[in-house]
Amino acid sequence: MNSVKPNYARPLDIKNGRVDMSHGSGGRAMAQLISELFAAEFDNKFLAQGNDGALLPAANGRLVMATDSHVVSPLFFAGGDIGCLSVHGTINDVAVMGATPLYLSASFILEEGYPLADLKRIVESMAQAAREAGVHIVTGDTKVVEQGKGDGVFITTTGVGVVRDGVHLSGDLARPGDKILLSGTIGDHGMAILSQREGLTFSAPIVSDTTALHGLIETMLDSGVKLRVLRDPTRGGLATTLNEIAKQSGVGMMLHESAIVVNQPVEAACEFLGLDPLYVANEGKLIAICAPEDAQRLLEAMRAHPLAAQASIIGEVLDDAHGFVQMTTRLGGRRVVDWLAGEQLPRIC
């Protein structure tokens, strides 16, 4: 994203204007869109360099890099929009590696005809999310595709962070006997999107849990507990994320249904639509795995943070080369919790 500003005949008509093909051409119109909208909102010294890339200070430590394209539909939903989601999602992918997120890039694929006023709302939301998280959006790109070749706005963010010394988190570090902790309720983001998409209304509104988790993770790392695995259960939900970890570590897991909390309206919506909240996406929750002797201390550290007040120990890691994830149900039975198969919820993030 090059924020150099040529001389324009008149300012961008954000109120009534629409994205047109010239905004992706590399010429005067694109420069104007970037300087009057993106650079104005994301305002920081790195972006202000005005070059095609951002020059950043040397980073002291191991790096982490993560990327996510966001194609959520609808673009605006209860509790957020594609803008803040695209910031939170990538910050969380960096943070669950044990890294402090430092920089984000943001690349936009816009559909011709999309209202500039709505784009501005999205960009404002991104800027606010980045400010709240203490992360800079340092570089970017804008492309425009013809009407019918895109869907409003797609945003790809990439994050870079630095891992503090002594921290090593990875999905392959779960060991038999370890405890599995979950930071809060599940299914809120996915059901917020789906109920809006389907035009469903429930007595209590379902609100996305989209948020940046790096503050919570910092608290957890500061607690002195040796964490082995952190992961945010997004697409595919808690069930799929735990299956990934089980496979990666070559272990099994036993979950306890009674310890997994689902907000009442989410549960009602899932029942109505025939969905299992274990497979519904979250955007502000995390799974942590640690040695059994550390679990209680970790739980207390998590509960002391506002984003994990409802944290609980939801299960244990088992010695099982098949990598099965199982669950003891509320009724005392036992079932296998498999990977998500098929497409439960398309375009959820």
Added chain:
Amino acid sequence: MNSVKPNYARPLDIKNGRVDMSHGSGGRAMAQLISELFAAEFDNKFLAQGNDGALLPAANGRLVMATDSHVVSPLFFAGGDIGCLSVHGTINDVAVMGATPLYLSASFILEEGYPLADLKRIVESMAQAAREAGVHIVTGDTKVVEQGKGDGVFITTTGVGVVRDGVHLSGDLARPGDKILLSGTIGDHGMAILSQREGLTFSAPIVSDTTALHGLIETMLDSGVKLRVLRDPTRGGLATTLNEIAKQSGVGMMLHESAIVVNQPVEAACEFLGLDPLYVANEGKLIAICAPEDAQRLLEAMRAHPLAAQASIIGEVLDDAHGFVQMTTRLGGRRVVDWLAGEQLPRIC
């Protein structure tokens, strides 16, 4: 991109299969697509970590970060495809900052129904381009949108590199008297795309110049010349890129038309379509600006490299607070070379 592999009933049908919504769901089908296609091709130890982000060694020096979304249409063109283009484009944005490109992320937005065989060709092309460039694709993401909400494949790449000590390149460092060098012919990429899109055939084929420029740039930095500005003239072409630099540095420029080389078929195609090659995108060329006393030495260093055998000094930087870029024409006249206005060539990269 998480490359953990669950157990599948059967391998992915790459020959006859198509992208479906389940490939973006976060579940089993997505894990299979990632492990059997993306991770298999991009194969490297960072991606093999199998986490949502990549853990990378500490980097020794200032960082550079650049990103580009690629929406080129058609996806395959003479001289390349969206795959290698998405690698070259971002490597070049990192390299023109004076950085050695180290890592790339790759994020895919796929349209439902796109043939897996074509996706495999694109991914192979990316993998080959990355190998040739000595850069690893360390992390990624895959999303799928419904038919009619995308256009085959969009790829967003983000690059991270490290700047060597003592190097400082920026678009605001051009000074009156400086010389402007260009590494070769202009307009090849844009006209390769456009002639294919319009179904035009010329006596000689027009081939995209898409390539990674970091090797050439390393040679230039090694020459001992103090470079002030490097930039690759992509969208908007040479004219727009020089206007950006002029504006950023608060200087004018005088170009010499006779020093700017255009391949004959590109010139013919531009004439036929009423386009000015100065505004047509390049994907394997660079502009360099240096002090006048260094220009000859830089020119020789560039010409010794195969990617800049046709390099030339195309003009000088002037003292002009208005930031006008002008050109002396072949006929001895003089004209202003303005920013690209409007949309000359949509979806060129």
